[in-house]
Amino acid sequence: MQSVSNRNVDTVGRILCVVNQKGGVGKTTTAVNLSAALAMSGKRSLLVDLDPQCNATGSLGFEPSDGHAIIGTESIESNIVETQVANLSMLRGSRTLQDVDRLADAGETETSQVRKHLDSIIDQYDFILVDCPPSVGPLTQTALTASTEVLMPIQCEYFAMEGLTQLIQTIKKVIVATDGRLTFGGILLTMYDPYLELTREVDEEVRDFFGDIVFDSVVPRDVSLSEAPSHGKTVFEYAPRSRGAFAYTQLCMEVLERD
Template sequence: MRVGRILCVANQKGGVGKTTTATNLAVGLAKGGQRTLLVDLDPQCNATTGLGAVPAPVHPLVTEGPLSAALVATGVERLALLPGSRSVRDVERLAAQARAGSLVLETHLAGGLGAWDYCLIDCPPSIGDLTRTALAGSTEVLMPIQCEYFALEGLSQMIEVIRDVMDEKPGRLRFGGIVLTMHDDALDLTREVEEEVRDFFGEIVFETVIPRDVAVSEAPSHARSVLDYAPRSPGARAYTELCMEVRDCE
């Protein structure tokens, strides 16, 4: 059994494009021939419902059973989904596992899920225990940053948590990259934020930026990724390019 790259999509802020990026990257990688698993770790379950699946009554990561039994088909070849759960109790149990230093996610990924080339984890908008456990089980962290005012505010806390996890397990987790989302070329603000982020983070910022595109925001209500909903849209093209960049930076 082999798991390839495990990408944790995290940012403590909500609404920055985590779910959109995790979902569209997962779909793009699968379409590109990679066996891909999308794990929904957010109790809001947007990644689950956005692909037309139903949240699980109990989060598969807190059940004793094999995770393979909890996987859901997505309608996209080679892409499986581990659905999220809205249960607050489950979230607390997952968080407690994380606090106890349990490697549930990692163990499941390594043992129970078969062979995946890529696993993408959609995190909740917090730097709490769930995000921490996801980071601890991942090989890379991808951070979407929205091209808005205050884009960098609060990120130092997030980076501190990432550094903590990196220190706990040297050599395991690396910074996979920063994705600029909801980018609008016509806005001075976008250009200012992009410059600031590239100055601050340097080469870990992906060259590809994700444009603000209504097709991207409409796609989940059609239970599809933007790659299927509007394949020729600027958003779909950008996510396809981002997939190539992610694949290249192995």
């Protein structure tokens, strides 16, 4: 896997699915802060919380929705809320068991419904970022089918590559099923500590395996990234001069360069 595929979609904007089968790797942190960075760069951005844990929703200071608009039959515009960050909107997540079960049992009808909803508003945004649950289950597959790119955060730890084979196979199946609509958008190394030998080993292993699909930008261990969600803020609002804020600014620039 040595190159990034060209996108082959007929939508106006880019729909990035932020996914990893493991929890605690910086998935939601990346979805929240990358969407904020893109918005701050002047790009109209929408963050969609598709994780029943609703951590992305809480990270921006919102309460979960009573029902998830992404699987309804009505237009979703009325359910989109504006955040404190200019150019950044949000579609809140839902913990409603009926919604979770419906998406967990998603067949072609639900999958196409999610894709239809996102495509119906993509001309209003430059970027839509979808925060997925930490799994390769139906919820994640539904999000992948509706997206144009997949972004995978990988924590710099001993088991970083564990389970990725299954995730990559799932992504490849979706790429085939969607006739190339979905492409590999990039791999992001998170919780990066350059002083640790393990971090350097994981960095080398991931870059050797994935090639130029790995972002040059890395996200360091930074307490500001952990603290910001408890205040309902992005890292740019909470600690704009922090290492985490700088890292996501750099990542934003790379994402824009890969258009």
